Amino acid sequence: MKPRVAFFDFTCCEGCQLQMANFGEALLDILNLVDVVTFREVMSERSEDYDIAIIEGSITTDHDVERVKKIREKAKVVIAYGSCATIGGINGMKNKFDLEEIKKYVYKDGAKHFSTIPTRAVHQVIKVDYFINNCPVYPPEVIKVLKAALQGIPYEVPDYAVCVECKLNENICMYDKGITCLGPVTKAGCNSWCINNGNICYGCRGMVSNPAKNGQMDILQKYKIPLDWVVNKVDMYNKPRELEEEKPKK
Amino acid sequence: MRYLLLKKANFDDFISSLAQIEKVVAPVSRGYNSFSFAEVKSGKEITLKYIPTVLPPKKYFMPQREKLTEFNKAENSVEAILEYEKMVIFGVHTCDLAGIQCLNIVFSDKPKDINYLVRKNKLVIIGLECNDYCDQYASCKVVDNHLPNGGYDLFFTELDDSFIVHVNTGLGEEIVEKTRLFIPNDQEHLNKLEAIRARKREIFKEEVNVKHKDLVTLFNDKAFESKVWEDLDKRCVACGNCTAVCPTCYCFDILDNINLDLNTGDRTRRWDSCQTEPFAKVAGGENFRKTRGMRQRHRYFRKFRYPAERYSRYFCTGCGRCTRTCMAKISLKETVNALAAEQKYKK
Numbered sequence: 270m271k272p273r274v275a276f277f278d279f280t281c282c283e284g285c286q287l288q289m290a291n292f293g294e295a296l297l298d299i300l301n302l303v304d305v306v307t308f309r310e311v312m313s314e315r316s317e318d319y320d321i322a323i324i325e326g327s328i329t330t331d332h333d334v335e336r337v338k339k340i341r342e343k344a345k346v347v348i349a350y351g352s353c354a355t356i357g358g359i360n361g362m363k364n365k366f367d368l369e370e371i372k373k374y375v376y377k378d379g380a381k382h383f384s385t386i387p388t389r390a391v392h393q394v395i396k397v398d399y400f401i402n403n404c405p406v407y408p409p410e411v412i413k414v415l416k417a418a419l420q421g422i423p424y425e426v427p428d429y430a431v432c433v434e435c436k437l438n439e440n441i442c443m444y445d446k447g448i449t450c451l452g453p454v455t456k457a458g459c460n461s462w463c464i465n466n467g468n469i470c471y472g473c474r475g476m477v478s479n480p481a482k483n484g485q486m487d488i489l490q491k492y493k494i495p496l497d498w499v500v501n502k503v504d505m506y507n508k509p510r511e512l513e514e515e516k517p518k519k
Numbered sequence: 520m521r522y523l524l525l526k527k528a529n530f531d532d533f534i535s536s537l538a539q540i541e542k543v544v545a546p547v548s549r550g551y552n553s554f555s556f557a558e559v560k561s562g563k564e565i566t567l568k569y570i571p572t573v574l575p576p577k578k579y580f581m582p583q584r585e586k587l588t589e590f591n592k593a594e595n596s597v598e599a600i601l602e603y604e605k606m607v608i609f610g611v612h613t614c615d616l617a618g619i620q621c622l623n624i625v626f627s628d629k630p631k632d633i634n635y636l637v638r639k640n641k642l643v644i645i646g647l648e649c650n651d652y653c654d655q656y657a658s659c660k661v662v663d664n665h666l667p668n669g670g671y672d673l674f675f676t677e678l679d680d681s682f683i684v685h686v687n688t689g690l691g692e693e694i695v696e697k698t699r700l701f702i703p704n705d706q707e708h709l710n711k712l713e714a715i716r717a718r719k720r721e722i723f724k725e726e727v728n729v730k731h732k733d734l735v736t737l738f739n740d741k742a743f744e745s746k747v748w749e750d751l752d753k754r755c756v757a758c759g760n761c762t763a764v765c766p767t768c769y770c771f772d773i774l775d776n777i778n779l780d781l782n783t784g785d786r787t788r789r790w791d792s793c794q795t796e797p798f799a800k801v802a803g804g805e806n807f808r809k810t811r812g813m814r815q816r817h818r819y820f821r822k823f824r825y826p827a828e829r830y831s832r833y834f835c836t837g838c839g840r841c842t843r844t845c846m847a848k849i850s851l852k853e854t855v856n857a858l859a860a861e862q863k864y865k866k
Contacts, residue, residue: 295779298779298780299779301779301780302779302781412779416777416779416781419781420777420781425797427797428795428796428797429757429759429792429795429796429797430756430757430758430759432758432759432760432846433758433759433760433763433792433795436573436574436758436759436760436763436764436844437574437583437763437790439549439555439573439574441549441550441551441553441573442844442846444846445551445553446551452758453756453758453846477796478796479757479796480756481755481756481757481811483753483754484753484754484755484756484811484847485756487753487754487847487848488756488846488847491848
C-alpha cells in the first residue's frame, strides 16, 4: 500500500503548497509513490487517516498548538515544509513587539476576538522528522527530502553557508557589488537560488548552527555595514531562533 | 617543438574557426573586475588581459558534479559511467597550467582515477603568458610559476602586433594545421620573446619573506601549534570560497541519488570543502577539525607541506585566488609572512 500523505497549513501564505501544485511532471512521479489524502489547496476530499504529514506554516495561537499536537499523534512522519514551519519565517517578526499591542495594531477593535502567542517553528512545539527549508520551498530539495522520507533514511540540511554554493555558481559576491547579503550566515541547500537570479540572500533557510560571530563582525566593519541593520535583515525570517537560544544548554 | 606567429589581426578568425571545429572556452568578463571561463564563438568575446578567473579551469577537468555509476536495485546491477566532453581551453595562465599539472599528479597516483584521466585527454590547453603581474594578490614567483613550465598544447605570448606561439604537442600541431592562420616567425620575434622573459625575471620577485625552498620547512611540526591559526580562527567565517576557487583543491564527496521510481539511481561525486563545518564530522557527531582555525591550518599545510613531501611540489600555484575572494580578507602572503616572523626566519 502506498503511504498516505496529508498537507496541513498553519500561519503562512500557502505558497509552499502552491509550489507543490506547480511541480509539473515530477508531481506525476510523486503521485505514483504516495496517495495524497488531504490537500486543501488542490482537492475537496479529506481524510484523518494519514502516514506522512506535511506541515506548512508557523504556530502562532494556542489553538495551533493543540491542532499540531494532534497531527503529530496521528502521523508516522512529520515534515516541516517551508520557512514558516522550519524557522518561524516572517510571521516571527511579531515576536519583536508586545503581543497585545501588535494584535490591536493589526485587528483594531476586533482584537478581542483573537488569541495570540509568540510565533514558533513547528519543531519548537512537536518533534519534526524532516525539514524542507526555504521561502518558497526549493523544488529539487523537496524531491530529495520526499525520497529520503519514503526510504526511511535521514536528510541532512547542509550546515554550511550559502556562499559555498554561490561561489561554485561563479556569482559575483554581493558584498563586492556594495550590497549586503545574508549568504554568509544562512544554511545552504538552495543552490544560491536568489543570488543566481540577481537577488540577495534573505536568510530564509535559517542560520548555520555555528556562525562565526567574530569574523562576521570584522566583515561588517570592513564593508561599513551597521550591525543593527543586519540583525533586522536576519530577524525578518529568523526571529523565532531566539526561543531556542533562551533554552538552557544540555 | 617549434615556434610560429599569429597576427593579432587574425586572432578573431582563429577563435571563430576553432569554435567551428571544437567547443572553445576562454576567459570572459563578468563585470566588477571578475572573469570566468565560458564558451565563446569569437575572439571578441574574450578578455586577453584578465586577472585569474573566479573558478580556475579545474572545473573542466573535475566537474562540480560527476556521475560515476548508475544502478538498478531490482536487477542488482551497477554500470560504470564515463562522462566527458571534447573542448579547447584558451587563455590559461601559467599559474593555472601549474594547477592542472598538480591535479594530473594526484589523479594519476594509485589508485588511478580513470574518469579524470580519460577526460583530461579530451581537453586541449592553449596557454597565455602574463607579461606582468595581474594584481597585488598573486604570488606566482615564490612558487616558481611566473614563467611557462609545460603543461600546454599551444602557448601564446603577446608581442606588439602578433602572438608568438609555442607549439608543444601533436594536438597543438593539429590546431595549427586545421586553422591555417599561423605563419613562420623570424629571429626578431624570438628576441622579443626573450626580452619579455628577461624583463619578467626582473619584475617578478619572491612575494613573501621566505625563499622557495624553505616554504616546506616553514610548515613544520611547531608551526602546527602557531598563534597564526588562532588569529585565522577569529577571522574565518567558513564560507568555503578559498577552497572552491583553488586550482589544486580536489576534495570531493560521493553521494548516491535514487530516482523517483525508488529503484534506479546514480552515484555522483561533487566538490567538497575542508572549510565547512560538516567536512570532518563522522558518525557519532565527533568532528576532527572542529574549529575554523584548525580547518584553515589544514588548508595551508595541504598546499605547502603534505604535497611537497609526497610529490615534491607545492600545491599553491600563486594565483592569489584565495586571498582575492576571501570575505574576511585572510591573505596567503600575510599568513606565510606571519609564520616566518614567528619562527624568526631569515631569508
